[in-house]
Amino acid sequence: MDKPKLWTKNFLIVSTANFFLYFTFYLLMVTITIFATEKFHASPSEAGLASGIFVIGLLIARIFCGRYIDQIGWKKTLYIGFVLFLITTCLYVLVNSMGFLLVVRFLNGAAMGIASTATGTIVAKIIPNKRRGEGTGYYALSLTVAASIGPFLGMFITQHATFYMNFIVCIIFLAFSFIAVFFIKIPKLEFTKEELKKKKGLSLHHFFEVKAIPISIISCIIALGYSSILTFITTYAKEINLVYVSSFFFIVYAVFVLVSRPFTGRWFDEKGENFVMYPAILLLAMALFSLSQTHNGFSLLLAGALLGLGYGTTSSSVQAIAVKVSPKHRIGLATSTNFIFQDLGVGIGPFLLGYFVPLIGYRGLYMMMTVVILVCLFLYYLLHGRTAMCVNEDVKSKSA
Template sequence: MKEEKIFNKNYILLMIINTLLFTSFNMINPVLPKYVTGLGMSVTLAGVLSGCFSITALIFRPLSGIAADKMNQKRLYLAAGAIITAACCGYAVFSSFSGLFFVRVVHGIFFAVDTTVSLVLVTRYIPKGKMGQGIGFFGIGPIIAIAFAPGMGLKIGTTYGYINSFFIAAVMSAAATLVILFVANQEQRETPDAESEKIQESKALPQAAGRRFSLKQFIATEVIVFAFLAGLFSFANSIEYTFIALYSETKGIDDISIYFTVSAAFILLSRLFAGRIYDKKGLAVILYPAYLVGAVSMFILGNAGCMAMFLAAAALKALGQGAGQPSLQSQCMTSVSQDRVGVASSTYYLGPDIMQGIGPIVGGAVIDRAGYAAAYDLCGILMLAGIVFYAGYMRYKKGKAAVQA
């Protein structure tokens, strides 16, 4: 049953869990490249370690969607939280590339499960007609994490050692896992259609084998376009955050933590109005300006020479991404039936996972060959490409609807 108000008990608990887990995640992200380069590895290898997280999540994301639809979601959430905690400790234990790679892969697998299940769970407690606002407010947790977690992780790392940053990140994940215990334990309810389909498949298992393992069971093909569009934001975001500390040092800026704070503040600002606009006006009204300001921000960042330009880029990028990504997420979750929200959730994350995985690898290679400006300019070009792609998609949809009419 849907709740009548957005901020109900379970919704708030899920926000707390999400905040703690993303705090842990964002503490590790900026610390890992500095830790790895401090061990004598190249920037390219640092990018590989950062990127393999999302690539791993990508591989296991479709399975996590099926699991979220078929298994007890609370137990799945608990298991993922516990293993993420162990992975955070693993960063402090290993110092070789192979060891860190293994830990990063494990972290990626269960972060994929965690984020997929959290989105499925929270939609159960958002009132009908308020999905845009509900998902937008749910994203406030990661915003809070972005505001202080990267700076906190770097500060702890430079003052007390990077290993301590990893252990504190593990404490955050452990706290999130404990809070999961207080979320209502609801068994997955299947629609009559879903139940009858399973009965039919069990009666004719050999004949249905091909159908049981069809693409649509793993991926909600109807939302792939929105997943790709969300991935464009993540590509830019991954390069922006992975290399911002190293980039700022080349400009003579030693403490870049305020960049994350400004970014978080403007993402929060965008959440105050974007969800309501999406619920009333639809996706297009949000997406076009979101990509435009995102592109401008990346061009500013690539040519930044002082802190003021860094902060202007942070504000514009945050406004664009903060409005665009949750609107695309809401579009995915409202484009499928209730028994497929797990698959829709995992499909949505495929776009960000792919692009966030590719981003640091491509960014590291571009930086090694052409410098930081070229990497951020590339992000700006891709933002502009998003406008063209979405406009073409909308034209195609209208043409298809006209033909069918």
């Protein structure tokens, strides 16, 4: 029996659009603190706020976007998100004070929250159910590649050109992707009277998909572990005199995600999520442990490879699971719920984990996070793994 087609025009367009969203996010995330410090002589805490307030705006927008995306319409929400993200990115060129920068960062984050929730919801509809894990995995590559190219290009531009060139590059790429999204064709949304009735009123149920919360909790903890690397790897590399080698860390990470993604996505669909999730969480723990013991370039890059196999796999798998366990008419909320928890982990990580660095150092921090991720392995079993195992066994027995 032939597999349903995955690489359609719609899938390619929405994946490309998502790449440029996250490309802009990561490029500005790693360079905006330098801009705030050099342009407005901001203190480290103020510069950190300029970086982190983006995530606050993003989280707030995701909560409300997940609630109303079905009523507004997926494609219309996508257009609104991209228009706002392009406009607020253009505003960076006009920033002339620290206060104005904070406002722009907050609005820019909110705009991305709308746009990225729309792209995630649309792609969940486009991907055939029989290729859910594989399709979500390939889609997540747009984020992974952006996470490696964005920071690299941002630092390169900052070192070899004026800082405003970063803004111009982002604006050009976003304008290109904005034009591309007009060619996406999305199936018309149809809801039963009962489903429409459930959408009325205000309650927690209207902002979060309850069935997606258990796996989203896992997503939050895994993202917390990733944030310890994303935030402190540069400073840690300086401390252990591996600055030059560390510049290749995320490149190695991206390479191993690219190499592993075709296999892990297929295994997810054919063998079930547990076959993928348990080894991936363990590999993430091994990456953190390797960082805690790093004394040379090889072990540092080994950690990058393990991170690609571990976090690169779990980040896409949890999204596929969130959609899989939720009702079809609540795909938008399921997508939003997972993203909210994931962003929460990345957002609170720098603030929360930063308190531990003066007490236990970077090696102690990564050892502590190794333990946290190992605990997450058992938590995954309790919140989802054992249920998924029973479902898979039922399916096998029925097919037999």
